[in-house]
Amino acid sequence: MRYIEPHAHMISRVTDDYERMALAGCRAICEPAFWAGFDRSSAESFRDYFLQLTEYEPRRAGRHGLRHYSWLCVNPKEAEDVGFAREVLKIIPEFLDKPNVLGIGEIGLNKNTRNELLILDEHLGLAEKHNSLVLVHTPHLEDKLKGTRLILDAVRNFKKIAPNRVMIDHVEEHTVSEVLARGHWAGLTLYPVSKCSVPRAADILETCGAERLWVNSACDWGASDPLAPPKLGLELHARGHSWAAVDRVLFRNPQEFLRQGGKFAVEE
């Protein structure tokens, strides 16, 4: 089994995880900028973070033969402070031309606030200006359905951003159809408590089909499992799906989405 991990927060993981992922068949990891578990004290902290994502983590991953790519943004939680977020937004273009930066992400909403929406719009404007791929975080719990709909409407206002260049992540059974109906890609996040379990993700793939869907672990500093994607592969195979079908979900689909940006490349 081979797979691409399209969404993992490796700065929060130990080096052993890189080794375990490589042993499980991982070929490349994509790391979106996110909330570190605390609010940063200055916008300059983000410059250090972006350097960590674009320079340090690729070296750490590379020691295990893994390609490492990143997405940049100010996360929705810290976007609530509009002035702070705008300072960070000014830094992002310095990094966008790097060969391992895939686009803008993970932007989106956390508590579905006006300020979060304002900064989401400004990120989308930046993506439109730079013709970047977009990775969008949707809220996790009771806010997800409303947040997803607000996000879909916000993205629709940017006519120059093609829907199939936008990945709406963390979909669940009550949001996946609306996301796919708008022409976007949808991400299934395999997370032990607050997101989707491995069997549920397999159910969604069986009921919705595999077109424009990817799966990820979004492993971070919380209870999460970096090996969740290959575990989904085993689940699908145990249900009678061919290894070719598993390969489509775990490798070819993320490859297809990510290649649209012109930077992502991984050995076949």
Added chain:
Amino acid sequence: MAKPRPPSSPLPVYDPVDRGFLDARGKLIDVAAFLDRVERHGKLLDYRVRALQGALKKLSVHKQNSARTAAVLRSFSDPTSAPARRAGSPATGAWKK
């Protein structure tokens, strides 16, 4: 090169009940135990517990293609559409009217 042969050791046919029943049974008993525990502590009226009890009713639908999972997720969801004025408290998993 030798022609590939089909595997002679077949894999078991997938049966979702064989594979998932004990796990689902255990989770349901955990929910029952949770409600008993909450009751002992006088917390049955907590909005999250009431939301959970409301969601449990969604499991008893026996129509074809009743999409129980989506129905349960929707029952916990914020049904409003206007953006919030400020972030407020963290998400709890159940919408508080």
